Amino acid sequence: MHADVDAVVLDIEGTTSATGFVVDVLYPYARARFGALLAARGAEPEVARAVAQVRAEAGEPDADAARVEEVLGRWVDEDRKATPLKTLQGILWAEGFARGDLVSHFYPDVIEVLRRWHADGVRLYVYSSGSVAAQRAWFAHSPEGDLLGLVSGLYDTENAGPKQEADSYRTIASSTGVAPERLLFLSDRPGELDAARAAGWRAVGVRRAGEPYADADFGGHPRAAAFSQISLAARSSS
Incomplete structure (x- = not known):
């Protein structure tokens, strides 16, 4: 699928990374x-x-x-x-x-695509139920080294709010300064996608084989089995 956006907000568990890990x-x-x-x-x-x-x-x-x-x-x-x-x-x-006790997990398609999006001028953010501290450690200790330089901001349930409430996505949009319709949320959970869409965002359901929500009903949301199936076109915000 193709999306013309300025920023992508990433869920982690079941989206960039395996729930099993x-x-x-x-x-x-x-x-x-x-x-x-x-x-x-x-x-x-x-x-x-x-x-x-x-x-x-x-x-x-x-x-x-x-x-x-x-x-x-x-x-x-x-x-x-x-x-x-x-x-x-x-x-x-x-x-x-x-x-060094832990090294984070990313699906094979994720890191290369995130680097490409970042190089193309797409701003990347993270919104996870895991704390900001956990998110920072996760991206800093990937199998391919420190990825924090790719990320413009981190959000959790404390600084943004619950992930299935539209107001949380409004809070993030306000914080990033990106218009809601120029934000794309990637998640494996339909309830989160619904909340993002209710806040005026674009949303894509990430359906990965073996994940708990792989067979969920994503309703009218576009779906992708890997980040490589998502094509983005960024527009300068200036």
Whole structure:
């Protein structure tokens, strides 16, 4: 498919990268380290704020560290897109990437296409349920090295809002300064595509074999099985 846009906003899980890597590698990595993080660094502002959010969301204001760890584990099992969970996972993943314990996953068609779009003047952004810290580590530690230079901005559920709400996409459009009709969102989840379209964006469903939403109903959204099937034409915003 062909799109005449100024910027592309990328989902990660199931779109640029395999859900299986996140579920089978990243989730267990963080889960095994929640307890140590809470014990050693519970007083750090970012950790303390996330713990307070866990207690509030769980309705347990007096939950101790062991109970908070238990709640986090349950949320992982539920694949819950809770902001404090994503914050704490992001802290641990960023450290794991920095230590070399982790290297991110990208589908084979993605990095080459992102480099081409960037070279052609298309601005690239990321919008993921994973925290901005996790996104930054993900792109900085790819199998082909640091890709952060390709990305103009990072958005998550904290600085933009929930991914299935149109207002979140309006927030991102305002932040980027790109007109909604000149923004293209790529995601594997129909609900996210619907929300982007409701905010006036263009949207393409990425249908990758073996992903949880591969057989989902994408409604009237154009679909692509790989980024190489998407042709873009950028227009100068000046």
